[in-house]
Amino acid sequence: MAVEKTPRKRLSREARRRQLLDVAWQIMQTEGSEALTLARVGEAAGVSKPVVYDHFTTRHGLLAALYDDFDRRQSERMNAAMDAAPMQLPQKADVLAACYVDCVMTEGREIPELLSALNTSPELAAVKRHYQLDFIARCQRWLAPFAGRRGIAEAGMWGLLGGADAIAGAVARGDISKPEGQHAIAAIVMTLVTGSLTSEAD
Numbered sequence: 001m002a003v004e005k006t007p008r009k010r011l012s013r014e015a016r017r018r019q020l021l022d023v024a025w026q027i028m029q030t031e032g033s034e035a036l037t038l039a040r041v042g043e044a045a046g047v048s049k050p051v052v053y054d055h056f057t058t059r060h061g062l063l064a065a066l067y068d069d070f071d072r073r074q075s076e077r078m079n080a081a082m083d084a085a086p087m088q089l090p091q092k093a094d095v096l097a098a099c100y101v102d103c104v105m106t107e108g109r110e111i112p113e114l115l116s117a118l119n120t121s122p123e124l125a126a127v128k129r130h131y132q133l134d135f136i137a138r139c140q141r142w143l144a145p146f147a148g149r150r151g152i153a154e155a156g157m158w159g160l161l162g163g164a165d166a167i168a169g170a171v172a173r174g175d176i177s178k179p180e181g182q183h184a185i186a187a188i189v190m191t192l193v194t195g196s197l198t199s200e201a202d
Helices: 013-031 038-045 049-056 059-084 089-107 110-118 122-146 154-173 178-201
Strands: none
Touching: 013 038, 013 049, 013 059, 038 049, 038 059, 049 059, 059 089, 059 110, 059 122, 089 122, 089 154, 089 178, 110 122, 122 154, 122 178, 154 178
């Protein structure tokens, strides 16, 4: 399915960037990441290539901007949900798990493709790692009230991230149900916190 060309309008720089990102997401959804070039975005947005280059410079810059846009939106949703959850570990673990699965489920095929594209260069891999470290830091902060004095080790948090990615991916593919996936991720969270308390007692 072709992406509809957007009529050119006089927009502020911020509004133009938002429009270009929205067009890029649409191309990802309908044509896949291989079709995502600065020229294609400009064509679909109804603007000249120099306009797109001015905002993103390179295709790598566009991919990084898309991931930043995705991460910012998902972080806002997760932060709000975690802040609203009762200050009890099982509830926090359930909300964290539900948010992670929903994040993958609602974004369709474009996020796995975007993550794959981010691994195509050291620079883009560094962008992905930056956001992974941010997620780990936020999880450590959320779980700190329930963990031991030393908190949850970063190695365990990387395990949570890898497990959550694999489980949410299985849900998205239909290999397991959404409740099964959420329960499995929540169980990992509970195990990490329990383990941090046990290691402190030893």
